[in-house]
Amino acid sequence: MRTTTCSRPPPPPPRSCRGRVAGVWGGATFDVSLRFLHECPWRRLERLRELVPNVPFQMLFRGANAVGYTSYPDNVVREFVAESVRCGVDIFRIFDSLNYVDNLLFGMDAVRDAGGVVEATLCYTGDLSDPRRSKYRLDYYLDLAEKLVNHGCHSLAIKDMAGLLKPRAATMLVGALRERFPDTVIHVHTHDSAGTGVATQLAAAAAGADMVDACIDSMSGLTSQPAMGAIVNALAGSELDTGINPDHLIPLSTYWEQTRELYAPFESNMKAVSSDVYVHEMPAGSHVSGPGRGVGQDLQGLRGANRALGDIVKVTPSSKVVGDLAQFMVQNGLDERTLVERAESLSFPSSVVEFMQGYLGRPSFGFPEPLRSRVLKGKHVIDGRPGASLGPMDLAGLEYRLKEKYGAQAIAPRDVLSAALYPKVFDEYMTHVLKYSDLIEKLPTRAFLTPMEEDEEVEFEIAKGVGANIKYKAVGELQPNGKREVFFEANGVPRVVEVTDKKAEQVLGRKAVRERADLAVLGSVGAPMAGTIIEVSVKPGTSVKPGQQLVVMNAMKMETAICAPVAGVITQVAVEVNDALDAGDLVVFIDTKAAGDVADQDPLSSGDSDDEDAPAPAEGKALAGAA
Missing domain, CATH: 3.20.20.70 (Aldolase class I)
Known part of the structure; x- marks a missing residue:
């Protein structure tokens, strides 16, 4: 606080x-x-x-x-x-x-x-x-x-x-x-x-x-x-x-x-003060990082992206725009001059496109030209306050649909507002609540964040005057179906449940230790930062163009699209939705030799993601950032 x-x-x-x-x-x-x-x-x-x-x-x-x-x-x-x-x-x-x-x-x-x-x-x-x-x-x-x-x-x-x-x-x-x-x-x-x-x-x-x-x-x-x-x-x-x-x-x-010790695993990796903030001018947590890049390169990428955008104010969600462009420039070896020169043939991150369209409003010193015109390629623009051009949302209709999906008793008017602001996140939240109930809020912090030790027990209040005592006893052998039996006591009564062991090799045929991307191979696409996969857009056999979206990651409250660096055919998809990755973990492998006609294109040409009639930015995905 x-x-x-x-x-x-x-x-x-x-x-x-x-x-x-x-x-x-x-x-x-x-x-x-x-x-x-x-x-x-x-x-x-x-x-x-x-x-x-x-x-x-x-x-x-x-x-x-x-x-x-x-x-x-x-x-x-x-x-x-x-x-x-x-x-x-x-x-x-x-x-x-x-x-x-x-x-x-x-x-x-x-x-x-x-x-x-x-x-x-x-x-x-x-x-x-x-x-x-x-x-x-x-x-x-x-x-x-x-x-x-x-x-x-x-x-x-x-x-x-x-x-x-x-x-x-x-x-x-x-x-x-x-x-x-x-x-x-x-x-x-x-x-x-x-x-x-x-x-x-x-x-x-x-x-x-x-x-x-x-x-x-x-x-x-x-x-x-x-x-x-x-x-x-x-x-x-x-x-x-x-x-x-x-x-x-x-x-x-x-x-x-x-109290802070309970959250030590989630601490920032920043160990000391750093005056480089005066160079990149980005809020804490907003940065561009990835395997094979040095700090100096990251700083220059942020500075270059900021200058290219006209030196804008950088705070959520505009900091997301700068960070996305910086990552795009570093990954593709672009500087400010080549960015502008090749803008018409590039497939820019959606957050950058929507910023140029005016979905965040108008920067204090105007939009950068000719970059803006070359990024938009004739797309519609918003003049004035973005919200003024949006029709009212049918909150009553949204409430009706939510009650139909989750039950009338489960949805309050404030839940409608949560869903209006974060439709996808709210859906995931409600799915979790329906599976585990809202009693998960009652769990002690350590039991929520980390696995319990054998014979460890926790107590928490379910309701006023009603308590629960949970004691973890043991876990069974891995079963062929990838599940284990977990033995525990609830208020002294022995219980057993089956849970999926997500780290097991047998589960979905995946390895417990993730394969790393090979930095020397352009088609070996790795995660640019630690995060969680929330969307997979390709599958083995898919032909991709440079700049085409492969997956979407969630990292530090930002959703980042990982795009194909080259043309080719996907021969391996190493991730699926909800996978947690470290920086450098393999995401997909692109066989450039099988690219055919796709490989003959400009390696930074516009991909299929550049949709002329793309809808207004959706929750978080386009304009997420760090405050």
């Missing part, structure tokens, strides 16, 4: 907080709850509200994108905001991935109409303190802030999602905003990727910020926010004293340090 310290009292919030606000919901947490934890995000929010009744709750709200990765019809966004308020959200930090004003103003209106507190947001990128940078100067941020303040925001946030805000830049930006808007609450958010987060927040406070985001020490630093203990101690006894007793932070830090 992220908390916020206040250096001077803001206007009274909707709940008494004594200068503290809890950021607990929105952003990626909605998707993660459904997709990975198999929990209802609405129920999580309500439970938190019950346990924490007197602290204002803040959520991260992507404006016209709600908590998804694309634009939605206006009625979906408005209903989502209204339900969020009913479930306990007080303050909405409203941002847009391109700082597109029309999207921001729509989000502000939706929140205000629902009775929420409007915190309008400036997404920070570039380097304000470097006079050599021609874009994103002080006037840019002040002009944007002027529009948001004039539209009636309750507070103004600076969202430094990549940790680019240097202390001197914080002094300049916050100082200028404070001078221009003396009565507006200013709230600063940053990350500590480069190790300058504490200094930045101290500079922001000194320049006039009312609130700065921080994190309990044991959960702070690197991809997280700067350490609360450091900020509190640094300001103690000064005119900006936060009023927080540093001694009270120590037991909290100890608690979260112990």
